[in-house]
Amino acid sequence: MSTTDETLAGRPLRESDADAWTNHESAERSRFDPDSSGSAIALSEGVAGTMRRVGRALATKPVTLASLAIFGLIVLCAVAAPLLSPHDPLEQNIFESLKGPSADYLLGTDYYGRDILSRLLYGAQTSLWIGFIATLGAMVIGTMIGLVAGYYGGKLDLVIMQAMDVLLAFPALILGLIIVAMLGPSLTNLIIAIGLGAVPTFARVARAPTLAAREREYVLACRALGYSDTRIMFLHILPNIMTDVLVMGSLWLATAIRVEASLAFIGLGVKPPAPSWGGMIREGFENILDSTWLVLWPSLAILLVVFTLNLIGDSLRDVVDPKLRGEA
Amino acid sequence: MYAFIAKRLLSAAVTLFAVLTLIFVLVRIVPGDPAQVILGDQASAEAIAQLRERLGLDQPIIVQYGAFLANLVTGDFGNSLVTGAPVLREVLAVLPYTLELAGAALLIGSIIGIPLGVWAALRRNRATDYWVRILTLTGLSFPAFTSGILLLLIFSIQLQWFPVISNQGSGFADHIRGLALPAINLGIIMAAFIARVARSSMLDVLSQDYVRTAMAKGVSTRAVIYRHALRNALIPIVTVIGLYFGVQIGNSVLTEIVFNRPGLGKLIVGALNQRDYTMLQGLIVIYAFIVVIVNLVTDLTYGLIDPRVQYS
Numbered sequence: 001m002s003t004t005d006e007t008l009a010g011r012p013l014r015e016s017d018a019d020a021w022t023n024h025e026s027a028e029r030s031r032f033d034p035d036s037s038g039s040a041i042a043l044s045e046g047v048a049g050t051m052r053r054v055g056r057a058l059a060t061k062p063v064t065l066a067s068l069a070i071f072g073l074i075v076l077c078a079v080a081a082p083l084l085s086p087h088d089p090l091e092q093n094i095f096e097s098l099k100g101p102s103a104d105y106l107l108g109t110d111y112y113g114r115d116i117l118s119r120l121l122y123g124a125q126t127s128l129w130i131g132f133i134a135t136l137g138a139m140v141i142g143t144m145i146g147l148v149a150g151y152y153g154g155k156l157d158l159v160i161m162q163a164m165d166v167l168l169a170f171p172a173l174i175l176g177l178i179i180v181a182m183l184g185p186s187l188t189n190l191i192i193a194i195g196l197g198a199v200p201t202f203a204r205v206a207r208a209p210t211l212a213a214r215e216r217e218y219v220l221a222c223r224a225l226g227y228s229d230t231r232i233m234f235l236h237i238l239p240n241i242m243t244d245v246l247v248m249g250s251l252w253l254a255t256a257i258r259v260e261a262s263l264a265f266i267g268l269g270v271k272p273p274a275p276s277w278g279g280m281i282r283e284g285f286e287n288i289l290d291s292t293w294l295v296l297w298p299s300l301a302i303l304l305v306v307f308t309l310n311l312i313g314d315s316l317r318d319v320v321d322p323k324l325r326g327e328a
Numbered sequence: 329m330y331a332f333i334a335k336r337l338l339s340a341a342v343t344l345f346a347v348l349t350l351i352f353v354l355v356r357i358v359p360g361d362p363a364q365v366i367l368g369d370q371a372s373a374e375a376i377a378q379l380r381e382r383l384g385l386d387q388p389i390i391v392q393y394g395a396f397l398a399n400l401v402t403g404d405f406g407n408s409l410v411t412g413a414p415v416l417r418e419v420l421a422v423l424p425y426t427l428e429l430a431g432a433a434l435l436i437g438s439i440i441g442i443p444l445g446v447w448a449a450l451r452r453n454r455a456t457d458y459w460v461r462i463l464t465l466t467g468l469s470f471p472a473f474t475s476g477i478l479l480l481l482i483f484s485i486q487l488q489w490f491p492v493i494s495n496q497g498s499g500f501a502d503h504i505r506g507l508a509l510p511a512i513n514l515g516i517i518m519a520a521f522i523a524r525v526a527r528s529s530m531l532d533v534l535s536q537d538y539v540r541t542a543m544a545k546g547v548s549t550r551a552v553i554y555r556h557a558l559r560n561a562l563i564p565i566v567t568v569i570g571l572y573f574g575v576q577i578g579n580s581v582l583t584e585i586v587f588n589r590p591g592l593g594k595l596i597v598g599a600l601n602q603r604d605y606t607m608l609q610g611l612i613v614i615y616a617f618i619v620v621i622v623n624l625v626t627d628l629t630y631g632l633i634d635p636r637v638q639y640s
Contacts, residue, residue: 162339162342162343162346163346165339165343166343166346166347166350168574168619168623169343169344169347169616169619169620169623170347170574170612170615170616170619171574171575171577171578171615171619172574172575172578173577173578173579173581173582174577174578174581174596174612174615177581177596177600178354178608178612179354181600181608182354182355254469258469258471259578261471261473261474262471262472262473262578262582265471265473265582265585266581266582266585266597266600267597267600267601268600278471281473281474281477285477285586288477288480288481288485289485292481295477295481299474299477299478302471302474303466303469303470303474306469306470306471307465307466307469310465310468310469311465314465
């Protein structure tokens, strides 16, 4: 970036200069754009500009729009479960045991005569809530770890990444299995168990670009201005690596939901009779020979959510980093 | 090169040591007295004290830690609390089943995945590519137990081509019939993954200058693809298969449960249900050990098959 070098040499640095370079893409664009001459404008274009660009690119893809719409609808169904459910998800009715789909029970009933549709809707709450919170927690903690490791480098980096390697030695499902088995299957423990497995992934995703950013002019400029390390990391580097983190976040949300369902299938989900999709499949699997639908509906639900999330994450990645197109 | 191997070995050893320590700590932060948990609420005080002594829980924590590491080094993983047999022997008894399943899945995954990914890359942004991407994404979206149940429903229950319970019968044909569905289940998920990696890797190679040069020289498309592009495209695939190993382990646990097949997965779930803590601890150690070794081997092979990789 020649302009940066000239400015560094030519005149004393101001706070706003560093801010303008924080997002190198928009800073680069603003050089060719006569309208955005002020650095304050360049800053406001920074994160928001990237988000707008991503939004615009996503909006032109019909498949992405459709998956966003479907996922939004599923979230809406989960949130509005108390309003939409035709029955109490826990209400047992021995006379209606294992009934096929009917007007009263649209998707049929399970072994205890409970309405499958209502249990599916409430189960969506469980799956999405655990998935969201576990992913969000892992994203925040992992990104912070990666930022610190990448920014300070040296021995600290070595120790942190070695610790992440230790966590990575446990397959996500096995790690979840150990933690839930040890601590007991509660909502909080499930979130910890699933989130912990994702922390190293986010640390890695955040660390690599931070390592690169450390040597860039805008960070050097911030240093020259005497900014604190915390300020540089969180106000200047973080916005630049945020898109990478968010892409990983959307993909991990899909994984988190899949792991939650898998744990529930093994018998380590939320405690019955609370509904969860994996738990419904577990119960249905016992009666698989006479009532296929018990297994089919929750399976389709999981598949739909994970598939749309993967599709969204995939398109997001294509937009953010075309180089990685289609890489799994 | 040797320096790199030494460094990588050291790192793996440190990781393994830390993993063992973590497992030791995890097992001991369980709320409540393990002996009490194992024996249940009805147990007498003497019985609990006896079990505590047998498990070495009456020793100072640092002595327990030392004994834990020393035992592991000598291959002593303790005895199962349920059957009383050595953990390692129980593990070794079912390990061939898990390895056989993993191997068959890898084979199926590669046979389907690599050509599919290469095909999609060659027809980039055309209908074929589009469908392959949708198909592989669907494959990756299936939790292994869901796809397993669907296969079971269709091929074992409806069509009755395969046994519902895997691993019944003694002959070779029965053996293969029992292995088929679980291996296909793991294999198609793996194929989806491999196809996506193969596609992006192939796209990357096809955009390189040397491929363009070969094309410009008038080398036939077929020769360019097979002799020049594919070979180099395979390199990242090998690495990624190694990195995917952890997911594969989780999937194999689920597959073994669905198809009621002996293996490490059934062992760990059985240990969970019966609160067999020594078995659980031993299995976790073995899983972590396998993952660390596979990662190490993957890193080292990467250097062997790609001479461009600089060891520093």
